[in-house]
Amino acid sequence: MNIPYGKQYIDEEDIQMVVDVLRSDYLTTGPAVHDFEQSVAAYVGAKYAVAVSNGTAALHAACYAANIREGDEVITSPLTFAASANCILYCKGTPVFADIKKDTYNIDPEDVKRKITPKTKAIIAVHYAGQPCEMDEIHAIAKDNHLLVIEDAAHALGSKYKGKKIGSLSDMTIFSFHPVKHITTGEGGMITTNNETLYRKLLLFRNHGITRDDSLMTRHEGGWYYQQLELGFNYRISDIQCALGISQMKKLERFVAKRRSLAEKYNAEFENIHDIVCPLQKDDCMSSWHLYVIQVPAPKRRKIYEEMHEAGIRVNVHYIPVYQHPYYQENGFKYVKCPNTEFLYERILSLPLYYQLEDNMQDFVIKTLKKILR
Numbered sequence: 001m002n003i004p005y006g007k008q009y010i011d012e013e014d015i016q017m018v019v020d021v022l023r024s025d026y027l028t029t030g031p032a033v034h035d036f037e038q039s040v041a042a043y044v045g046a047k048y049a050v051a052v053s054n055g056t057a058a059l060h061a062a063c064y065a066a067n068i069r070e071g072d073e074v075i076t077s078p079l080t081f082a083a084s085a086n087c088i089l090y091c092k093g094t095p096v097f098a099d100i101k102k103d104t105y106n107i108d109p110e111d112v113k114r115k116i117t118p119k120t121k122a123i124i125a126v127h128y129a130g131q132p133c134e135m136d137e138i139h140a141i142a143k144d145n146h147l148l149v150i151e152d153a154a155h156a157l158g159s160k161y162k163g164k165k166i167g168s169l170s171d172m173t174i175f176s177f178h179p180v181k182h183i184t185t186g187e188g189g190m191i192t193t194n195n196e197t198l199y200r201k202l203l204l205f206r207n208h209g210i211t212r213d214d215s216l217m218t219r220h221e222g223g224w225y226y227q228q229l230e231l232g233f234n235y236r237i238s239d240i241q242c243a244l245g246i247s248q249m250k251k252l253e254r255f256v257a258k259r260r261s262l263a264e265k266y267n268a269e270f271e272n273i274h275d276i277v278c279p280l281q282k283d284d285c286m287s288s289w290h291l292y293v294i295q296v297p298a299p300k301r302r303k304i305y306e307e308m309h310e311a312g313i314r315v316n317v318h319y320i321p322v323y324q325h326p327y328y329q330e331n332g333f334k335y336v337k338c339p340n341t342e343f344l345y346e347r348i349l350s351l352p353l354y355y356q357l358e359d360n361m362q363d364f365v366i367k368t369l370k371k372i373l374r
């Protein structure tokens, strides 16, 4: 057996869409990019979408558009992939870690409040494992303190907060299309927004800060002319990748439904196991289940991890608290303490969860874990 914790699903229709683009005139900056953006924007209910080369680029672009500069503080979660905080550093801002809640594993609005200073500029809320953050509370705090809200929804394509899809609720929301996420483009990312000013900034940032738009340029010297207005990057995504994205979007609802049913089966099987804490399911939210994360007793976690791997089940740990990485420790975050995050980091374990996880494979995962715990 070789069962990863996450894996893409690609079918013949996906392959055909990519091949069609390879035979077309545009390999990049063509119609597939626009169509992919439209498809995601329509799905999440956002006015605008900007596709970029990966989720980290999407976070960088969002921080840039949010005008994060040297001296600005941005509050985010420590129980996340480092990119959620690195993007703040890219803009020379300072990440400030608010602790998470022990039941949702998401940023605690009360701790966000405590971490606000006159320098705070924005909040990056990470929907851990697909479970939506408490957005009403976060938006209320943001409004009171004039902060921007960016959602890191790398885990939450297809999730719903109080009946609304994640992707249209805040100033900006970012998605990732890495192969372990809900849909994939190989590498890819996107920012969705309802704000036209932010949208224009994101477009500039993706393409070196260059424009050909007359209304933005300081002069016009002829048909060849363009101007670089900002220091942007090449964060473009290719039409080859976006063709795959368009095709994958058609299957997203099926992907999410399968993840939910796998999660429900895990929940049912583990509910009464003494050594396992199952993930919370909230009534007012719907997780699209990027990860299925359990808690096991801290002294047993390593042994469980290793024995699962020996059985060919590649369970994982999401995540090492960001501020504990040597880079952060050596760059001013040595004294950060988030007790709930550290408590959970010692206990969490991500079990295999992906579209093609067959019943017999899931049964094997369940059986193996129960045997190790016995």
Ligand SMILES: *Cc1c(COP(=O)(O)O)cnc(C)c1O
Pocket (backbone or CB within 6 Å): 054, 055, 056, 057, 080, 081, 083, 084, 126, 152, 154, 155, 176, 177, 178, 187, 188, 189
């Ligand atoms: C995957 C991920 C990212 C980064 O996305 P990439 O496409 O890999 O750059 C950012 N934040 C979180 C929470 C992620 O899981």
